[in-house]
Amino acid sequence: xxxxxxxxxxxxxxxxxxxxxxxxxxxxxxxxxxxxxxxxxxxxxxxxxxxxxxxxxxxxxxxxxxxxxxxxxxxxxxxxxxxxxxxxxxxxxxxxxxxxxxxxxxxxxxxxxxxxxxxxxxxxxxxxxxxxxxxxxxxxxxxxxxxxxxxxxxxxxxxxxxxxxxxxxxxxxxxxxxxxxxxxxxxxxxxxxxxxxxxxxxxxxxxxxxxxxxxxxxxxxxxxxxxxxxxxxxxxxxxxxxxxxxxxxxxxxxxxxxxxxxxxxxxxxxxxxxxxxxxxxxxxxxxxxxxxxxxxxxxxxxxxxxxxxxxxxxxxxxxxxxxxx
Amino acid sequence: xxxxxxxxxxxxxxxxxxxxxxxxxxxxxxxxxxxxxxxxxxxxxxxxxxxxxxxxxxxxxxxxxxxxxxxxxxxxxxxxxxxxxxxxxxxxxxxxxxxxxxxxxxxxxxxxxxxxxxxxxxxxxxxxxxxxxxxxxxxxxxxxxxxxxxxxxxxxxxxxxxxxxxxxxxxxxxxxxxxxxxxxxxxxxxxxxxxxxxxxxxxxxxxxxxxxxxxxxxxxxxxxxxxxxxxxxxxxxxxxxxxxxxxxxxxxxxxxxxxxxxxxxxxxxxxxxxxxxxxxxxxxxxxxxxxxxxxxxxxxxxxxxxxxxxxxxxxxxxxxxxxxxxxxxxxxxxxxxxxxxxxxxxxxxxxxxxxxxxxxxx
Numbered sequence: 001x002x003x004x005x006x007x008x009x010x011x012x013x014x015x016x017x018x019x020x021x022x023x024x025x026x027x028x029x030x031x032x033x034x035x036x037x038x039x040x041x042x043x044x045x046x047x048x049x050x051x052x053x054x055x056x057x058x059x060x061x062x063x064x065x066x067x068x069x070x071x072x073x074x075x076x077x078x079x080x081x082x083x084x085x086x087x088x089x090x091x092x093x094x095x096x097x098x099x100x101x102x103x104x105x106x107x108x109x110x111x112x113x114x115x116x117x118x119x120x121x122x123x124x125x126x127x128x129x130x131x132x133x134x135x136x137x138x139x140x141x142x143x144x145x146x147x148x149x150x151x152x153x154x155x156x157x158x159x160x161x162x163x164x165x166x167x168x169x170x171x172x173x174x175x176x177x178x179x180x181x182x183x184x185x186x187x188x189x190x191x192x193x194x195x196x197x198x199x200x201x202x203x204x205x206x207x208x209x210x211x212x213x214x215x216x217x218x219x220x221x222x223x224x225x226x227x228x229x230x231x232x233x234x235x236x237x238x239x240x241x242x243x244x245x246x247x248x249x250x251x252x253x254x255x256x257x258x259x260x261x262x263x264x265x266x267x268x269x270x271x272x273x274x275x276x277x278x279x280x281x282x283x284x285x286x287x288x289x290x291x292x293x294x295x296x297x298x299x300x301x302x303x304x305x306x307x308x309x310x311x312x313x314x315x316x317x318x319x320x321x322x323x324x325x
Numbered sequence: 326x327x328x329x330x331x332x333x334x335x336x337x338x339x340x341x342x343x344x345x346x347x348x349x350x351x352x353x354x355x356x357x358x359x360x361x362x363x364x365x366x367x368x369x370x371x372x373x374x375x376x377x378x379x380x381x382x383x384x385x386x387x388x389x390x391x392x393x394x395x396x397x398x399x400x401x402x403x404x405x406x407x408x409x410x411x412x413x414x415x416x417x418x419x420x421x422x423x424x425x426x427x428x429x430x431x432x433x434x435x436x437x438x439x440x441x442x443x444x445x446x447x448x449x450x451x452x453x454x455x456x457x458x459x460x461x462x463x464x465x466x467x468x469x470x471x472x473x474x475x476x477x478x479x480x481x482x483x484x485x486x487x488x489x490x491x492x493x494x495x496x497x498x499x500x501x502x503x504x505x506x507x508x509x510x511x512x513x514x515x516x517x518x519x520x521x522x523x524x525x526x527x528x529x530x531x532x533x534x535x536x537x538x539x540x541x542x543x544x545x546x547x548x549x550x551x552x553x554x555x556x557x558x559x560x561x562x563x564x565x566x567x568x569x570x571x572x573x574x575x576x577x578x579x580x581x582x583x584x585x586x587x588x589x590x591x592x593x594x595x596x597x598x599x600x601x602x603x604x605x606x607x608x609x610x611x612x613x614x615x616x617x618x619x620x621x622x623x624x625x626x627x628x629x630x631x632x633x634x635x636x637x638x639x640x641x642x643x644x645x646x647x648x649x650x651x652x653x654x655x656x657x658x659x660x661x662x663x664x665x666x667x668x669x670x671x672x673x674x675x676x677x678x679x680x681x682x683x684x685x686x687x
Contacts, residue, residue, distance in 0.1 A: 014498035048545060049589055053553075063501045068463060070414050080500040085545040085589060087500060130418070163422065166429040166471070168376040 012041075012090055014081035019043060019090070031093060041078065044089040048082075058178055059087065062157035065132065073123035075143055075152040091154075095146055096323060099214055100139025105260065106267040107217035107241075108321070110277050111307060115317040116142060116214060118305050119151035120207060124296040128200040131162035133172070135190070136182045137206035139213045149317030158182060162199065171197035184221040185209045188233040189290050201293040208238070208285025215241035215273065215281075217264065238286040241277060242268045280304040334370065336392035340399055342367045347404050350411050357411075365416040372419045375426045393427055397441045402427075406451050406468075409461045417464045425471045439475045446481050453487050456494040456506050466505040473512040476520055483513055483524045492535045496547050507550055514554070518563040525558070525567045533571070540580060545589065552584065552595040559602055572603045575612040582620070585627070594632065597645075604648050617655055624652050 012018065012034055021043060022031045032043040046059060066077045079090040099116050102108060108116075120142055127134060134141075134156070141155035158176055162169045175193055179186060187205035190198045212220045220239035221229040232238075242249060249268055257265065280302050287293045294302075334342065342363065349360035374388060396402055405412070405420050412420060428438045442448050449472060455465025472478040482488060491513075494506035514521045525532060539551035559568040571577055581603065584596035603613060617624065628649050635641050 014500075048549075049591060060501075060504050064463065064505065067501050068418065077501075081498050082500060082545060087546075163376075166422075166426040 012079040014079055016081075016083045016088060019088075025097075032090070034090075040093040040095075042091050042093045044091070045083075046087045046089070047085060048087055049085040054177060058157040061159070062155075063089065065156040065159055065161075066154075069127065069130075069132075069156075071123055071126045073119045073151060073153055074126070075145075075154040092145060092152075094143035094152060096144035096149065096318070096321075098140050099142040099144065099151065099210075102144065102321065103139055103214045103217045105217050106264040107215045110215075110273050112317060112320045113211060113214045113277070114305055114308055115149065115320065116144075116151050117207065117211060118300065118308060120153060120210070121296045121300050123151075123153040124200075124203055124207070125300065127159075128203070128296055131168050131200075132159055133162065133198075133200050134159050134203050134206075135176055135179070136185070137203050138182060138185045138210055142210075144317065146318070149319075149321070149323075151317070171199045173197040182206075183226055184219055184229060185213075187290065188230070188288065191230050192234060198290060201290045201295070204285050204293040204296065204299070205287075205290070208281050211277075211281040211285060212239040212241055215277075216268075236288045238282060238288075240282050240286075241273050243271045243273045244269055245272065245278075274304070274307075276302070276304040276306070334367075336374070336388055336395055339367055339371055339374075340392065340395040340401060343371070344399055344401060344404070347401075347408055351408055353411075361411070361413055365413045365419075368412075368416045368419040368423065371423050375423060389430070393430055393437065396427060397437075400445070402442075403445060403448050403451070406448060406455075406465075409455065409464060410458055417461060421464045421467045424468050428468075428471050428475075436475065439477055442472065443477050443481065446485070449478060449482055450485060450487055453482065453485070453490065456490070456497075456502060459499055459502060462499075462502040463505055466502075466509055469509045470512050473509065473516055476517045479513055479517055480520055483520070488513070489531070489535060492538065495539065495551075496542060496544050500546070503544075504546065507547075511550075511554055514558065515561075518561065522561075522563040522567060525564060529567065529570060537580070540584070545592075549589070549591050549595060552592060552599065556595060556598040559599060568602065569606075572606050573610045573613065575616055578603050578613055578616055582616075585631070590632065597631070597641075601644055601648055604651050614655070614657075617652060618657060621652055621655060625649055628652070 013036070018035055019041070020033045020035055022033070025031050025042065028046060029042055029044045032041045033039065034041055048056060048059075051059065063077060063080050066075070067080075070076065075091050075094070077089055077091050079088070081088055096102065099108075102112075120137065124134070124137070134153070136155045136158035137153075138155075141153060143152045143154055144150070145152050158178060160172060160174065160176065162172060164172075173193070173195075175190075183191070185206040187198060187202035189196065190202045209220050216239075221232065224232065240246070246268070249265065252265070254262060254265065280299070284294055284299065284302070346360040346364035346367065349356045350364060371392065374392065402424065405424075409417055409420065428436075428442075430436065430438050449469075452465045452469050452472070455461045455469075469482070473482065491506060491510040495503055495510055497503045497506070514525075536551065536555070539547050540555065542548045542551070558564055559571060578600075581596050581600040585593055585600055587593050587596065603609075604617065606613070609617070628645055631645065632641075
C-alpha cells in the first residue's frame with residue numbers, strides 16, 4: 001500500500017478515535033492502524049507536559065517544515081493533533097526500520113548503500129533547492145519504506161532555512177540548539193562556528209559520515225569525546241568505509257577483541273568496496289573545504305550510482321537486503 | 326539551481342503570463358491544467374529573479390522595480406492570493422516567497438509594497454481567511470507574519486473584525502494550523518508595543534472575554550500558550566493600563582488561583598507568572614484584597630510547597646519567596662506597601678521576555 005504522493009497528502013482524521021494503536025516500535029512511536037481504511041501507520045506520541053518551550057518550538061518546526069515539503073524521499077506527516085497533553089504525529093509506517101538499524105552489526109553491501117544514498121541525495125536536492133539545511137543527516141533519519149524499499153528522510157526538528165527576511169542567505173551562523181545527538185555527523189565548519197558560517201554543503205559532509213556509518217555498521221567517532229572528534233574533523237581526519245584496502249586492519253592485534261568485534265573485523269577484511277564508493281565518500285562528501293563539496297544534484301550523477309542503472313528491474317533495496325516480499 | 330532553466334521573459338512578460346494563466350486557472354475549464362503548469366513555471370522564474378538561483382545573483386534595481394510596479398498595477402498579488410488553493414503545492418510556496426520578498430522592498434525609507442497593501446486591505450483579509458483552508462493555511466500564515474512586521478499592516482489586521490477569528494483558528498484540531506495561527510496572533514499582539522497596547526485598551530472587554538475562553542480551553546497547548554502570552558502582555562510596561570485593569574478584576578484572580586492548581590505543571594508555572602502580578606500590585610482593589618486575605622493561610626502554605634523542585638531557577642524562587650512574604654504581611658487596610666512592590670514589577674518587566682520562560686524540562 002502506497003501513500004498518495006501527488007496532490008493531496010490530505011490530512012487523515014484529527015482524532016485519536018480514528019486510530020488503533022499496537023506495539024511500540026521505538027521510544028515514542030507506535031505501529032497503528034487507521035480504522036476507516038485499515039491502513040497501517042506509524043504514530044509518534046509526544047508528551048508535551050515533558051517538553052519545555054524550546055523543545056516545543058522544535059517540535060513545531062519539525063511539523064511545519066515537514067508539512068511544507070512533498071517529495072517521494074521525505075517522510076510525510078499525514079496528521080498532527082492533540083490528545084490532552086499528548087501530541088500525535090501520524091506518518092506512513094516504515095516496516096523495515098531505519099538505515100542505521102539495518103546496517104548493524106557489520107555494515108551493508110555497497111549496492112544497498114548506493115540505493116539509500118541515492119534516495120537521500122534526491123531528498124537533499126529537493127530541500128537544498130528551497131534553501132533548507134537538514135543538519136541531521138544520519139542513518140537513523142533514513143527510514144526504509146515498503147513495498148520497494150524506498151528511503152524516506154525524516155528528522156526536520158534539527159533543520160533550518162536560508163530563506164530569511166525575504167532573501168536567500170549564502171550562509172548562516174546559528175548553531176542548532178538541539179545539535180547534541182547529531183554531533184558525530186556534523187560538518188567541521190558547523191561545529192567550529194567560524195565567521196564564514198555554513199550552508200547546504202554541511203549536509204553533504206553529514207552524508208559522507210552516514211556512508212561510513214552504513215558501510216561499517218557503527219557510528220564514526222562513537223568512541224571519542226566530542227572535543228577529540230572535533231579536533232579530528234578540524235585537522236582533516238576523516239573516517240572511511242573499511243575494507244581490505246585498509247592496511248591498519250591487518251596490523252590490529254585481535255586478542256583483545258570481543259567475539260562480536262572479531263566477526264565484524266572478519267567481514268571488513270574480506271570485502272572490497274569500489275574506488276567509486278571510496279572517492280565519493282572520502283574525496284567529495286568528506287572534503288574538508290565546504291566549498292569543494294559538490295551539491296546534491298551533482299553528486300547524483302557520480303559514477304558510484306552507475307551500478308544502479310545496470311540493474312534489472314525488480315531489483316531494489318529490499319531484494320538486495322534479502323527482505324523482498 | 327533553476328528548476329526549469331533560465332527564463333528569457335522580461336518582468337512585464339512574466340507578469341502578463343502569470344495573469345493569463347491565472348485567468349484560465351480561475352475559469353477551471355479544460356485549459357486549466359496546462360495553465361496551472363505554466364503558472365508554476367512563471368512563478369519559479371519570478372522567484373529566481375528576486376532571490377537569485379544557483380550562481381546567479383538576484384536581479385536588482387531595474388528588473389525588480391519593473392516587476393514590483395507591474396505587480397501593483399495588475400493587482401496580481403490579490404489575484405494570486407484569491408486563487409492560492411488552485412495553485413500547485415510547490416508554486417504556493419513560491420507565491421509566498423515572492424510576496425515576502427516584494428513586501429520588503431524599500432526605496433529610501435519608503436516601503437512601496439506596504440503602502441500598496443494599505444490601499445488594498447482585501448489582501449490581508451483574504452490571507453487571514455486562509456487559515457480556514459488547510460491546503461493554504463501555512464502559506465497564508467507565512468505571508469501574514471511578514472505583513473505583521475509592518476505597523477501599518479498590523480494595525481489593519483488588528484482592527485479588522487476578522488481578527489477575532491484568530492480565537493477560533495488557534496484552537497482548530499489540526500495542530501500545525503493551530504500553532505501557526507497562534508504565532509501570527511502573538512506576533513500581532515506583541516510586535517508593535519504601542520499599537521497593541523492601544524488596541525488592547527480600546528477593545529479591552531471584547532478581547533479579554535474571548536481570551537478567557539483560551540485560558541479555559543480544553544486544548545492543552547492553547548491553554549499553556551495563551552497563559553504564557555497573557556503573562557508577557559501584562560508584564561510589558563507598555564500595557565500598564567491594561568494590566569491595571571486586568572488585575573483589578575476578581576474573576577481573573579480566581580481563574581489564576583484555579584490554574585495554579587491545574588494538573589499540568591507547565592500551566593501551573595505560567596499561572597504563577599500572572600498570579601504574582603495580582604499580589605505585587607501596590608494598590609489592590611478591595612475585592613482582590615479580600616480574596617487574598619480570605620485565602621491567606623492556604624496561599625502561604627500552597628506557595629511554600631509549590632514546585633519546590635525548581636531549585637536551580639533562582640528568579641522563580643526569589644519571586645516565590647517575595648510573594649509568600651507579601652501575602653503573609655497582608656492586612657485588611659493597606660496603604661504602605663507601594664515601594665517594595667514597584668521593585669518587583671520593574672524587575673519582572675525587564676526579564677519577562679527571556680528568563681522566566683526557559684523552564685527546565687520536567
